[in-house]
Amino acid sequence: MSGRRMALNRLRERLPVDAAALDRFVARHGSPIIEGERATFLFRGDADAVSVRHRVVGLPDPLEMRRLDGTDLWAASTVLPEGSRVEYQLELRRGEHHERFNDPLNPRVAHSPVGSSSVCAAVGYEVPDWVRPDPEARPGELVEQVLRSKALRRDQPVHLYLPARFHRAKRYPLLVVHDGTDYLGYAAMKTVLDNLIHRLDVAPLVAAFVPPRDRLKEYPNHAPHARFVARELVPRISEQLPLVDTPEGRCLMGSSFGGIASLSTAVRYPGLFGSLLLQSASLVFTDIGTEHGGGPYFDPVVKFVNRYRARPSAPVERIYMSCGTYEPLITPNRSMVPVFREAGMTVRFTEARDGHNWENWRDRLRDGLSWVYPGPQKFVYE
Template sequence: MTVAGTPAGDVDLVVVTPVGTRRAEPLPLLLAHDGPEYSRRAHLLSVLRTAVTERRVPSTRVVLLEPGPRNERYAANPDWAEALTQHVLPRVQAAYASDGKPALMGASLGALASLQAEWLHPGTFGSLFLQSGSFFRKRVDDEEDFEHWHRVTRFVTDVRRVRRRRTDAHVVMTCGTEEGNLANNRQMAQALTRSGHDVVLTEAPGGHDWRSWQAAFSPHLFDALGHRPAR
């Protein structure tokens, strides 16, 4: 599917729906930033199929989002947040019946984009699965040469300044103990907790790579998918 004319340009995606289900059958919905890479390199779809068979998660439709111009879209770009919540999601939900609020996941910049989408449009998602988020901060991260450094740090600062809960989404965070984003993930989890958000951070062995992200699916992604608030 291509969703044309969004504030972030045309968005390509693939909807993967369980065998034997119909479009009109309401099912939980999971949207994945960098979806094709999650499928190829972290085996997201096969992991979910096994989890469904083992009755660890409900049968779920998965939207694999093509990143397109990834850094421009995912690096705290409010146009992408609007494109995802106001254009892509309504188009998918018009084509496929969904059960409850969808879940949203992403790794690195994809985790940052996931948090921003719900932050700017609270109430859209029931849960967020954020892996090794690029929650860059001044004096913490040595990433000043990154082209969207100021946009990212400005958004992170805005999140940290909030004193009241902004979203009821269940936030599940994972981060490798051997990677550079560990400090800023700890600080983000602390900031969200202080402002009353429902957040859990798990630190696991590994680095900033697909193998480590796949290893964290069980049980943490399953936790996010098992949190089923009503619409």
């Protein structure tokens, strides 16, 4: 803090203090208190123990909070480098009772399919302005369809995104998005596309947002899923809409297991897609032995990645990869970059001080999409 005392230390020097003073301190500072690279988490209440729970590699989990003498105020401090963004919850113990919840002193919350978490934003992190609705950006259209899939043996819903000023006299690149409804719901991807296309950062494109039924089964190198994408979804959209009919006009994207689904589909159908956009892809492998630490759901993932590493191929021309430095997948993602490059593909790899979560993936969308389909007119043909 360049010689300036931390707020919590100043409070300690005033102890003992009454409840009204604590009320004023908490109302003024909230939680967490960000002072340079120091983040201080606070909680007020009666408890036997309180801790900060998170998924930041390298940071103790749980991060134990300590109660200030003579008060009901609990605190824990840690270092968060500039630009960091961390999702967390608090865990409280009273006797044998344990409870986890979002930080009641922090209004900033992130959502995901498994619930919500509080957000700690360090100095230097800002929510990108292009993730919020822009009144000047003309909105694209979402069209919901249901495709009958022989490969999946079921009806498969798809949300098609058509850009603003869509015109059938033009041709558009195609983006196929795994976990499509989650990208729409938790990464604001329709708003992001509207804004990036309006700002000429990304070429006007058609996007197919495809939700899975059982992603843990269908996404790790699942032949029926790959067949659905390559032999059913892409041809049917191509029949309906004016698309660029070359590999460079087709991109597969996904995060986590969706990244594995994207890569494995491309490997099964080489040359169909020109690029991949992989976010925190679950590229787990074992160089020695069989223990990967991911549990049984990762067995087919590890089998696929091990086999690919043994015989690398270039199913696409270009791969955009992003990953958070605070997630366990950062090591395998870094390790796969030279493998992909040595196979003959162009790779752009970016890291962020964030974790395995939807807002991390949202914040990387401009960088990834503008690299795959740069604006304003490269992939739009009269």
